[in-house]
Structure formats: structure tokens, C-alpha cells
Amino acid sequence: MTTNGNDSQTALVTGASGGIGLELARVLAANRFSLVLLARSRDKLEDLARELGDQHGTRVTIVPADLCEHGAARAVFDSLNDAGVQIDLLVNNAGLLLEGRFGAIGLDEQLRLLQVNIVALTALTRLFLGPMLERNCGRILNVASVAAFMPVPNxxxxxxxxxxVLSFGDALSQELSGTKVTATTLCPGVTDTGMVHGTSLGSLPGMMIMDARTVAQEGYRACMAGKPVHVAGIANELAVRWMKYQPSWLRRAVGNVFGKGRNA
Structure with a gap:
């Protein structure tokens, strides 16, 4: 499904059917990007495409796909390439979260998480980076978490x-120095999304939970500024800075607290 628009730049957003991905799509549409929206739910993507078309006249292409499947990233890249769609901004937002003791969660579930959070993200970055480097122009926004800064039991x-994601994105940003292609890693804290509903995270006090739109707006600004790493929320940023200077035993202790319901 494609709606009409005249924007000159196109962004691909994975995990666009809800949460931070949906809000990033809205922010990008408001800033006159054409969009390629990827998620498993065709119905949700079609609803979002209609919304953005009605509100902003945004050109939207939907790509129903499951990044759990091996080869999905290549299939997405090839289909867009064959259609002549140039991606100027890649947003790797899709992700899975599993809460519980490692030994109690099925291996297949763990491997699906790794497939989406690591393998598909890496593949999409590598595939779309090539054309960006050839044009010497482009942006990549990878969504990590404040959980990236510490081990988190459960x-x-x-x-x-x-x-x-954090280590990969930060290293890639350094490799791209001197080019006009940038890589930004966004690290949200606990955010009010479907991912945390039904987990212990959803029971946290409201003051400890960020709204997805605020996270998306911060991520967009950081990406457009070419910032290598951005921790969303002042409180989260201060906490991460504090942890960097603490001994490993204390970081593990903090992670253990997060693992009992204060994690992201």
C-alpha cells in the first residue's frame, strides 16, 4: 500500500506497528520523510499508513515481514532495491523482550530474540549501509536500551x-567518521510500550516510565544531529554516567535491582 507524497527522503522503520517505532514513524512523517514501515501486522501498518497520509500527505509503503525468519532482512532489501526505493534513514527499532530466568525460557524463544535483536539488525545495517556509502549520504538509528550498560538478571x-547493539553502533559510528553517513544508538529507559505490558516493568510508578513519543522525539533529534549514542531522559542519562565510574560489583548489584522489576 502506498499513499501519495512528494518528500525527497525516505526512512525505513522496523517494528513500526506500535510503541517507539510507531512514534518514530509519526515524528518522521511530521518532518516530511517518506516512509517504509515494517512489522508483522499488515492491519496495523495499513491503519498507520492511512493516518500519516491523512495528516501529513506522507508517501507510505508497508512491508509486512517477520524478522524472526532467517533471510527476512535480505528479502526486504532486495524487494525495495528491485522497486527502486532508496533508503536515506534506516531505523532498526524492532526488538523482542523475554523476562524470566535464563534456564526457564525455551531455547527457541531465546534464539528468536537473538535473531531479531542482533542478527536482523546487523543484516539490515550492512545491506543498507552499502548504498549509503556509495552515495556518501545516509543515517542509521539503532534502538538499544539502558539495559545495555549492565548485566540484568531475569x-x-x-x-x-x-x-x-550499543557496542556495534558506537564502533560503526567511529568507522563512519569522515563520511557523510552517521550511526546513532538510542538507549531508552523503561518506556510505556506493548513490550513492557504484562511484565514486572509495567507495575513501576508512572514517574519512572517514559512515554514513547518523547523517546522518539529525542531519538530523531539525536539521529539528525549525528550523535553516536543518546540515552533518552535526563534521569536515565545521569544514571548511566554514574554507573560508568562505579566498580563492577556495584554495577552488578544495580543490574540485580533492575532484574527485580527496574529494567528496560
Missing amino acids: LAVYAASKAY
């Missing part, structure tokens, strides 16, 4: 996957 694989 979110062991999720936090480790986000640590990968």
Missing part, C-alpha cells in the same frame, strides 16, 4: 543483546 539475553 533479562539476561535481552540486556546482552542490547549491549551488542
